[in-house]
Amino acid sequence: MSPRRLLAPALLAAMIAGGGATAFTLQEFSFDTPAQEQSFRDLTSKLRCLVCQNESLAASQSDLAQDLRKEVYAMMRAGKSQAEITTFLVDRYGDFVLYEPPVKPSTYLLWFGPFALVAISGFFLLRALRRQGTVPAQTLSAADQARIEQLLAASGDPKEPAK
């Protein structure tokens, strides 16, 4: 393989490996137990930075993300649950801070739209296929019909076509 062809998989591997990248160091945020640290990592990677919208709170270098990480850290240290911290942020910044949008009337289209689209397309596809199957028999012209009968008659028994 040429070096160029090796580049793409290498980049992909780097992207996958870099997926869990964090913009903070553990010197800043120290934890009593590894479980607590894991919980902090989980939560901040599920929250979105509002400044760099395609980055999580864990990965963003922005100043606001740093402020919010400190806030989340302080709340965790104060014994707040993940749900309480999430609610705190949603109350202030809206559902947008969540990477996974909640299921509610305004997001039904988002959650169920693709399935509805597949169902509708499936319905039309099936209908089209079924129709296609029956079309040739109907469009056989009188002349063709006559020719078939002639051929069948020529081969002898009309119920057993010639091999």
Place this chain on the structure above:
Amino acid sequence: MAGSTTRYLVPLGAFLALAALLFYGLGLDPGKVPSPLVDKPLPAFELESLKEPGKLISSAALKGKVSLVNVWASWCPSCRQEHAQLVRVARESGVQVVGFNWKDERAAALEMLHRFGDPYAMIFYDPTNKVGIDLGVYGAPETFIVDPAGIIRHKRIGPIDDQVWRDEMLPVITKYTPKG
């Protein structure tokens, strides 16, 4: 056959509808995140005054009038851009313009007011984003319209120019200004 016409028109119509939807989406700014705080009371807070170091001012001081709460900082170019408009609004409209100095340094902020004018009746000083988080601030400039009862009625994200003032801000302000 009537069926064959619909057979071609339906996908065409569906395509046009999708194209229209996506075209509409192009015009939306993903940087503008709707605030869940609109139509909710302004969170109560107390912060140091920018202009009078050491003096605490409370959000309760806003009550009784329609206020424009403008989140700004001297490091923010768009704030500088809208500053002249705020000075004009404060002079000409009689709306109470309140500053919320966000993640800034006092000296730099005061220097900016000295150079470009001071439209603010009072200025809350929040260098550490202590209250900014409660207001859901994620960038500057942001401007809230708060009614006399202390309810947030509108949030503008991005600078205010003459057109934004006339078309977006003024109708809300007029609606909530006490008559008489």
